[in-house]
Amino acid sequence: MTSAAQQRVYEGLARRFYAGVYNYLRWLCRDADLAADLTQQAFVQIWRHPPELRGEHPLKAWVYRVARNEYLQHQRRAGLRTVALDEGMEAAGSDREAPDPQIRLEREELRQAVRAGLDRLAPAYREAVVLHHMEGLSFVETASVLGIPKGTVQSRCAKAFALLRQILAREVGCDAMQPSSSEPSR
């Protein structure tokens, strides 16, 4: 691949994935500054070691795996230090779309509840949920990133969802979040 072509591929990857990688790392390390640094370091790796586009290595999963490796390396260097989530939460659905104060308030409540709910999950569950449900990786891709079987990803997502629904139903009072276990099974 020529240098110009490599640069085009890199730029495409950067534009497509940087926001998702940042979000993923932000949830992993729970620090906005560190997430930005790790995102940049991940893309340094992506530039230096461009992806080999083979079927068994889906591109999206590979990008997130590079990001995860950067995080793990940082953890090994720095020890396990985490800080509270305190800033930078932004919704993909902007409040500009909701001029009604009531709707904005409800969205803000939901946002806070989702954040609190995810924050209470065990890291392994949270990571699976972020990759699969926020970043849109398939179960197979998520399993590839995490290095675990697909069934384990499915199990973690299901357990995480059950916990999240309980938290959100309790904190937001959203009926739609209520699990339906009280009804008889057919």
Place this chain on the structure above:
Amino acid sequence: MQCSQVHQSLHDNERGLPAVALAGLRFAAVWAHLAGCPRCRAEARSLRVLRRALREAGRFGPPPGLLPSILGVPQDASPVQTKEKIRMRRIAFASLAMLALALAAAVLVPRGTRSEADSILVGVAHAMAEATSLHAVFRTTEATSDTPTGLRIMPGRGEYWMDGRGMHFRYLAPDGRLRMAGAVDVAAGKFWFYQRADRTRYVADLAPVSGKAAEVIARWSRMILAGRVVDALGKELRHAQKSVATQTRDGRKVAMVTITFPYPASPRRVRARTVFEVEAETNHLLRMRQFARVAGAPEQLIATVDNVEYDVPLPAGLAALPEGTRTVPATARIARSKHTLSLVIRAGGAEVNRIDVPR
């Protein structure tokens, strides 16, 4: 089909949309079940709401300066550099401004006939040398390593303050977050720096390092205030082209000295142009802009030093650090390579940062 099987299908559904993801007979069976089972319909609706809530409310938006930094990686990251080296060289941001000012001093040693440009810049150096302190704000506008000094820079802004005994600096990301800060106290033989990635302030005692580290720092400080940096940049500046223009600004006469020179040793054969704006009456430097041009590409502004103030006390806040910053003792030593002189900082048995300057 049983409720448990339907629930499993809904949970395993990749996109949370049964009509898309559940194919063929399985879809038909699930659909038929949902049509007659309010409990499973509620389950499907609940999952849909939660998935949407996660997608829409749970995401963290990236900071504004992140994409430009990432897109600048190909220019910054040469294949031979390691990630650690890149990270460590970030501290060189602050040095960039210092070295940029040093360019002014570098042309001071007259070689042969002194030109008008030389005379003006000699005046600038004398004014600096006579000042008790200097405070300057700098901005870097491009993520590039195509600088005359070969230093890697990123978009951002910062400021520094120095007197004859040492200096303070801070460097901020485009969104205003503190990336790095530090201070050198030559008289006390102390050096500290803060880096955002660690949220740590490293404090090093320069004195035990055979005096070499302190010597280098002192030399940097002196070369700004006394104007002696020809050893670093003199070769290139022999080939510099200099020109002078004058203009009147707010009733003051301002000399614009432009120095253009090639840097054969720079990573991509950069041709640099530095414009000094000097107040004629006081010989005070008002502003300095540094441009770089790689062969075949348009010239770009890479750094600006402005708001230069003389004889001002250390600005409040220049040494301030975020709450929660921890302090860790470190050691400093000088490392030399063929092209680089480095101040290496170590803490806890590992190298935590390094300041590189070209030899």
